[in-house]
Structures are given as C-alpha cells and as structure tokens.
Amino acid sequence: MLALAAHAAPPGAxxxxxxxxxxxxxxxxADPGAERLEPLQRVQPGDRVEYHATYVNGAAAVARGVQLTIPxxxxxxxxxxxxPGSSAEPAPTLASLDGERFEPLPLLRPHTLPDGRRVLRPVPVADYRYLRWQLGDVPAGATRTVRARMQMAR
Known part of the structure; x- marks a missing residue:
C-alpha cells in the first residue's frame, strides 16, 4: 500500500x-501505438503503473510551500x-533513499576509485525509495497533480 505525505497542508487540504x-x-x-490508463487491480512482473497524487486545497487560505512526497x-x-524533454508530467525535484534525507535529482554518492580518488557516481533510480515535488504556493480552492510511473520487476 502506498502512503502519501503532504507538507504544509492547512486544515481543509x-x-x-x-x-x-x-x-x-x-x-x-506507421502508428507506433499509444497508451491508456486503466484502474489498477493487480500488478504482474514487468507491468507499469502510474500513480497520481492530487493535492486539493479546500482551505480558505493559500497553502504555502507545499511539497508532495510519494514512496x-x-x-x-x-x-x-x-x-528527457517530456512535458507529459512534472518530474520530481528531490528523491531519497531513506525518506529522511532528500536531495536534488539525480542522486549522487561518493565512490572510491582503485587509485584512491573519490568521485561522485549516480545512484541507480531503482534504489530511489521516495520522490518529492515542490509545488510552492497552492491557492485556496486549487488542486495540483503529480504523476510517477513505476515498473514491477520481472
């Protein structure tokens, strides 16, 4: 089961x-085919799923500095x-391996080369455990939706 976290959510949001x-x-x-979304029922190995997280500000005030986090x-x-270059969905701005420390994408970790030099290398996205979107201010009565696609291992 997925759980969401919304930071800076006023009462009513x-x-x-x-x-x-x-x-x-x-x-x-010549048509490469398209994709459609169907209600999620059961996920099989290799299947792709798309999660939509929608922040609804039902409060009478602006929600300031809103962040949405999806595990x-x-x-x-x-x-x-x-x-790259896709405008179909907003990309998350931060990710985390542990849910505590969030960093800009791509996540990088130090790695020691055989000669002793230390370099930063990208962390495989399969190791990301949390994604975070910084939505900024959300006006009263407004909604914001973010999407994350995931794939079940084969």
Missing amino acids: EVRLTGWQVVAEPARG VPAQGLAWLPPA
Whole structure:
C-alpha cells in the first residue's frame, strides 16, 4: 500500500492517491501505438503503473510551500523517470533513499576509485525509495497533480 505525505497542508487540504495500470496499445502500420490508463487491480512482473497524487486545497487560505512526497515501494517496484524533454508530467525535484534525507535529482554518492580518488557516481533510480515535488504556493480552492510511473520487476 502506498502512503502519501503532504507538507504544509492547512486544515481543509487533502491529498488523494490513485493508481493506474499503463496498457500499451498495439502498433498499427506507421502508428507506433499509444497508451491508456486503466484502474489498477493487480500488478504482474514487468507491468507499469502510474500513480497520481492530487493535492486539493479546500482551505480558505493559500497553502504555502507545499511539497508532495510519494514512496516507491521496495517490494519490486522501481521508479521510471520521465523521458528527457517530456512535458507529459512534472518530474520530481528531490528523491531519497531513506525518506529522511532528500536531495536534488539525480542522486549522487561518493565512490572510491582503485587509485584512491573519490568521485561522485549516480545512484541507480531503482534504489530511489521516495520522490518529492515542490509545488510552492497552492491557492485556496486549487488542486495540483503529480504523476510517477513505476515498473514491477520481472
């Protein structure tokens, strides 16, 4: 089960999470095919899912400095980053391996080379366990939705 965290949520604000199965349409001739989202029921190895987290500010005041955090379950799901240049979804701005320390993407960790030099290397996205979006201020009555695609290990 996924749980959400919303930071800076005033009374009257809520966060909703929905899960969708990503289903690829077959290619037809020159048409590469499309994707559709179906309600998430059961995930099989190799399946892709898309989670939508919606922040609803039902309060009478502006919610300031709102952040949405979605966990990436360690039970076989791995985050699929948006394709470079994609405008289909807002990419998370921060990620975490432990839910405590969030850093800008991509996550980097020190690595010692055989000659003793230390370099930073990217952490595999399959190791990310939390994604965070910084939504900024959300006006009263407004909603903001973020999406995260994940894939079940084969």
